[in-house]
Amino acid sequence: MTQFIKICQLTDLIENAGIPALMGQTPIALFYVKGQVFALDNFDPIGEASVMSRGIIGSIKGELVVASPLYKQHFNLQTGVCVEQPDVSIAVYAVELRGADSDEADDTSEVWVKLP
Amino acid sequence: MKTKVNLVVIGNGMVGHAFLEKLVKSANFNDFNVVVFGEEKRVAYDRVYLSAYFSGKTAQDLCLVADGFYEQHGIDIRLNQKVTAIDNQAKTVTTQPGLVQSYDVLVMATGSYPFLPPIAGNDREACLVYRTIEDLEAIDAAAKTSQSGVVIGGGLLGLEAAKALKDLGLHTHVVEFAPRLMPVQLDEGGAAMLKRKIGQLGVDIHTSKATQRIEDGEHARHRLVFSDGEQLETDLILFSAGIRPRDELAKQAGLVVGSRGGIVIDDHCKTSDPHIYAIGECALHQGIIYGLVAPGYVMAQSVVDQLNHKPAFFSGADMSTKLKLMGVDVASIGDPHGNDESAKSFIYENGPQEIYKKLVVSPDGKKLLGAVLVGDTEDYGNLLQIKLNDMDLPEHPDDLILPSRSGAKVGFGPDALPLSVQLCSCYDVSKGNIIEAIEAGATCLADIKASTQACTGCGGCTQLVTSVVNFELEKRGVEVSKNICEHFAYSRQELYHLVQVNGYKTFDALLHAHGEGEGCDICKPAVGSILGSIWNAYALDKHNIPLQDTNDRYLGNMQKNGTYSVIPRVPGGEITPQKLIVLGEVAKDYGLYTKINGGQRIVLFGAQLSNLPTIWQRLIAGGFESGQAYAKALRTVKSCVGSTWCRYGIDDSVGLAIEIEDRYKGVRSPHKMKMGVSGCTRECAEAQAKDFGVIATENGWNLFVCGNGGMKPRHADLFAVDLDRATLIKYIDRLVMFYIQTADRLQRTATWLDNMEGGIDYLRQVIIEDSLGICEQLEAQMQALVDSYECDWKRVVDDPEKTRLFYNFVNADQPDPNQVYVRERGQLRPANAQERLESIALELV
Ligand code: SRM
Ligand SMILES: Cc1cc2nc3c(=O)[nH]c(=O)nc-3n(C[C@H](O)[C@H](O)[C@H](O)COP(=O)(O)OP(=O)(O)OC[C@H]3O[C@@H](n4cnc5c(N)ncnc54)[C@H](O)[C@@H]3O)c2cc1C
Ligand code: SF4
Ligand code: FES
Numbered sequence: 037m038t039q040f041i042k043i044c045q046l047t048d049l050i051e052n053a054g055i056p057a058l059m060g061q062t063p064i065a066l067f068y069v070k071g072q073v074f075a076l077d078n079f080d081p082i083g084e085a086s087v088m089s090r091g092i093i094g095s096i097k098g099e100l101v102v103a104s105p106l107y108k109q110h111f112n113l114q115t116g117v118c119v120e121q122p123d124v125s126i127a128v129y130a131v132e133l134r135g136a137d138s139d140e141a142d143d144t145s146e147v148w149v150k151l152p
Numbered sequence: 153m154k155t156k157v158n159l160v161v162i163g164n165g166m167v168g169h170a171f172l173e174k175l176v177k178s179a180n181f182n183d184f185n186v187v188v189f190g191e192e193k194r195v196a197y198d199r200v201y202l203s204a205y206f207s208g209k210t211a212q213d214l215c216l217v218a219d220g221f222y223e224q225h226g227i228d229i230r231l232n233q234k235v236t237a238i239d240n241q242a243k244t245v246t247t248q249p250g251l252v253q254s255y256d257v258l259v260m261a262t263g264s265y266p267f268l269p270p271i272a273g274n275d276r277e278a279c280l281v282y283r284t285i286e287d288l289e290a291i292d293a294a295a296k297t298s299q300s301g302v303v304i305g306g307g308l309l310g311l312e313a314a315k316a317l318k319d320l321g322l323h324t325h326v327v328e329f330a331p332r333l334m335p336v337q338l339d340e341g342g343a344a345m346l347k348r349k350i351g352q353l354g355v356d357i358h359t360s361k362a363t364q365r366i367e368d369g370e371h372a373r374h375r376l377v378f379s380d381g382e383q384l385e386t387d388l389i390l391f392s393a394g395i396r397p398r399d400e401l402a403k404q405a406g407l408v409v410g411s412r413g414g415i416v417i418d419d420h421c422k423t424s425d426p427h428i429y430a431i432g433e434c435a436l437h438q439g440i441i442y443g444l445v446a447p448g449y450v451m452a453q454s455v456v457d458q459l460n461h462k463p464a465f466f467s468g469a470d471m472s473t474k475l476k477l478m479g480v481d482v483a484s485i486g487d488p489h490g491n492d493e494s495a496k497s498f499i500y501e502n503g504p505q506e507i508y509k510k511l512v513v514s515p516d517g518k519k520l521l522g523a524v525l526v527g528d529t530e531d532y533g534n535l536l537q538i539k540l541n542d543m544d545l546p547e548h549p550d551d552l553i554l555p556s557r558s559g560a561k562v563g564f565g566p567d568a569l570p571l572s573v574q575l576c577s578c579y580d581v582s583k584g585n586i587i588e589a590i591e592a593g594a595t596c597l598a599d600i601k602a603s604t605q606a607c608t609g610c611g612g613c614t615q616l617v618t619s620v621v622n623f624e625l626e627k628r629g630v631e632v633s634k635n636i637c638e639h640f641a642y643s644r645q646e647l648y649h650l651v652q653v654n655g656y657k658t659f660d661a662l663l664h665a666h667g668e669g670e671g672c673d674i675c676k677p678a679v680g681s682i683l684g685s686i687w688n689a690y691a692l693d694k695h696n697i698p699l700q701d702t703n704d705r706y707l708g709n710m711q712k713n714g715t716y717s718v719i720p721r722v723p724g725g726e727i728t729p730q731k732l733i734v735l736g737e738v739a740k741d742y743g744l745y746t747k748i749n750g751g752q753r754i755v756l757f758g759a760q761l762s763n764l765p766t767i768w769q770r771l772i773a774g775g776f777e778s779g780q781a782y783a784k785a786l787r788t789v790k791s792c793v794g795s796t797w798c799r800y801g802i803d804d805s806v807g808l809a810i811e812i813e814d815r816y817k818g819v820r821s822p823h824k825m826k827m828g829v830s831g832c833t834r835e836c837a838e839a840q841a842k843d844f845g846v847i848a849t850e851n852g853w854n855l856f857v858c859g860n861g862g863m864k865p866r867h868a869d870l871f872a873v874d875l876d877r878a879t880l881i882k883y884i885d886r887l888v889m890f891y892i893q894t895a896d897r898l899q900r901t902a903t904w905l906d907n908m909e910g911g912i913d914y915l916r917q918v919i920i921e922d923s924l925g926i927c928e929q930l931e932a933q934m935q936a937l938v939d940s941y942e943c944d945w946k947r948v949v950d951d952p953e954k955t956r957l958f959y960n961f962v963n964a965d966q967p968d969p970n971q972v973y974v975r976e977r978g979q980l981r982p983a984n985a986q987e988r989l990e991s992i993a994l995e996l997v
Contacts (some may be wrong), residue, residue, distance in 0.1 A: 041965050044962045044963050048962050050698070051694075051698070052670075052698035053697050053698040053705075055962050056761075056959075056960065056961050056962065057961050057962045057963050057964075058197045058961040058963055058964040058966075061969060063961065063968060063969070063970070066962070079970065083712075084985075085712060085713050085714040085970065086714050086968050087710065089704070090675050090702035090705065090706070090710065091673070091700065091702070092673040092677070092698070092699075092700075093670070093671070093678065093698060094639075094669075094670050094671050094672030094673055094675075095639075095669040095670035095671070095672065096638070096672065096920045097638070098165065098669065100538070100670065103672070103673035105701065105702035105710060106710075106712075108673060110673075112612075121578075144543055
């Protein structure tokens, strides 16, 4: 059965940047952009190291992307697909913000990620 | 259905492969069934750069064939299959394993083999040649048991080979039969200068020496005995005494070959059998074997054209060459010997700077016949165009080689070149081809490279091609876009001014007012750096974090396995024993790999993100501060030991280096900056390879600017002489600040100056004469940056909020499970892919 697990507090995230986290034994990257949280695999399949969380976030023709800090390929934050090499992609996980006391995202919100 | 023509190619070397590349691009490619036989076990590779193998390039790096090229185009390539016979009656070839393949058209591109002079003992152990990757492997192996090496032959290839031996750490000699080096390409004066320069590199040159025999040595493996009775002992011998065309198949098939070898071809590259072509180094055209690739490429193109039913001729090729031999620039154009007795020559020799240049011109002084350049080949492109296009010389031909003290060098701009001129000889691209590509829609150099392949071979033509491309684009009113990326329609310089004039303190404010979209990994770090340069903005302030490249964000350089390096500042390279102990203890406690790096300081590699703050806490307590090795900022100020200890030292280079390093540390700039200070002209600190370099003189300090090591080395230009300390610092303040304000993103000072209109003279006017009236402001800005300096790492260590930003995982305190290590020479290093698979001796930290 697929289920969500709690990773951290929303306040642990840095706006417009990424942070690394562990989902079980899988390193993932959490990005917080325009009020939305994205969770992707932290492992860069091209550079072969767990570093995606350290990439710079940006947009290419309107699509939100993160640039791998190793060799600068861009990955779409929504789909995980690599812009330069569309045959390569990284896993994307669903995220839910669960408020401790309300449904609105606020300082008490928690970041939950759906296990594959 | 039309039946296909069977095309067989023998040889998959440089020219054979170039032929296939050109063929697949041609209109009629689909009419051919192509089978290629190569005797070597690998696909074509770059022989011209063979010696790079010894300075770290791998066989893979040298490969000329794009991944999947043959499969993609349905070319049947059979490697490791030597062709042993041609039957030109039956029109078949037979290969070593006995395969018979029929052909309609046969192309021979069998190249040549190194000539082994008939010297007694030439077959002894460790007597080698230099042509294939296998040869390199043999040399590498023999060098392991050798201390010294001799290259027999002082021509172009011999000197290349000598470089290889030098790179392998052998004491190297070159033995040349003729009285001078490179007898074919150079005249006496040029060769003498070359000999002097190479001699200084520690290679012993012996000219006018005929080797008679090789026998057992007393102190080394071999002894060479020369005809004059002298002897030379050595462990390894490399023959580089010329090449011989591989025409054995042609002979066997009854084709006409030259009396001294070579498959005779006509102006269509056809052999005496009309169904057989020969191209490259195996072919003899009008008595000439071309020992260079470019003529081979022209032959290949002419055969491809004929197969496409286009008229094409090979009417000989130019043998001019420009090379870097053991770091020495050498060029030869046309006939440098002035064999025509009435020819006149001009010679310019600059002893101190070791430059030699010679022009040979026609008796009426109107045409260039030949030229030799040693030590400075900047004039090569210009002179070659004059020669190739038979252009008239200016009134005083020597102006072409004299140094331009006045600034304006006599030259021929891109506009003066005729359409037919060949700009890129590797891919035979003419000015006309470039213009065609522009008319077909190319709008920048990258487009030109993609459509014509110009600049993608040896790269030697890049400058010339760029100037033609830019000129032609501007002529057509195409604005050469300087926009930094899709989010800002501004150059870096314009963004700098927007930030400064409007006082923006954040990226968001700038983006909101002048940009669009979300920004990206190009504009964000650029703006982050600008905010640093103008406001000394701190990378780890919350709104600056998203702008930083990972190195700046974690204040360390990220390594291939995701760990970080730690490089504390060691100003001027001076370090106390106590500080060495601190470094050693920290490295030991955290299991960090330790190395002296290229910047005169010590790096600790392999630190976990979560350990960085405590590592730095200990280093700071031990008296260190951040070395900013992660930042686009001042790296190091290299110094020699100077007058304090050195018997030649004129002034205190260490003291000055430390003063300079302390002054500019932390200042953010468009790219990294390196500086150096030497105590005398022996220049042990290599200050002339730095962005800003200083050398002590009897009367003060000489300042050099815009040098570069690295990818494209550039010697620094002398900017001002005999400065006192205060003036020196004032000039550097102004120079650095002016660079920060006007350079492009990621542009080192060398390219900055090379692209500056008016060049060094203009820079002197701005900085020394204050022609723009900005010097006071530049100095004030620099002083403000100096005054507001704080150590990046101290700020982290002192502030728990910042310390909290360093963790491996937000929700778990454990190292990254993907990191595995191997112990080597007593230290840990990341495991490579193979080792991970085999999981041998892996350690988790
Ligand atoms: C550690 C060191 C090699 C060593 O073990 O000796 C090194 C390592 C790196 N160099 Fe270097 N360079 C090091 C001295 C040099 C030198 C020698 C010097 O400074 O005297 C040069 C040639 C001199 C020059 O720059 O003019 C040098 C020319 C480069 C270049 C080419 C720059 C150029 O303009 O051509 C790059 C690439 C770049 O910057 O774009 C580079 C880039 C790098 C990077 C940052 C590549 C990267 O992104 O991973 C390496 C990571 C550093 C790290 O992990 O800490 N490194 N690098 C040296 C650190 C010196 C220091 O303490 O700051
Ligand atoms: C160290 C070195 C440095 C050089 N530097 C320069 C330089 O700076 N500038 C320059 O212009 N040139 C330089 N050259 C010369 C340049 O490499 C040659 O001009 C070029 O390689 C010639 O190409 P080719 O295809 O004719 O011959 P090759 O590249 O030699 O290719 C011929 C191929 O045919 C194969 N072959 C031969 N006979 C058979 C057979 N019977 N069956 C199957 N296969 C066969 C051979 O094994 C070989 O792989 C240098 C050469 C060397 C060795
Ligand atoms: S540069 Fe001069 S002073 Fe400095 S170490 Fe070399 S010889 Fe001595
Ligand atoms: S001349 Fe070699 S790449 Fe153009």
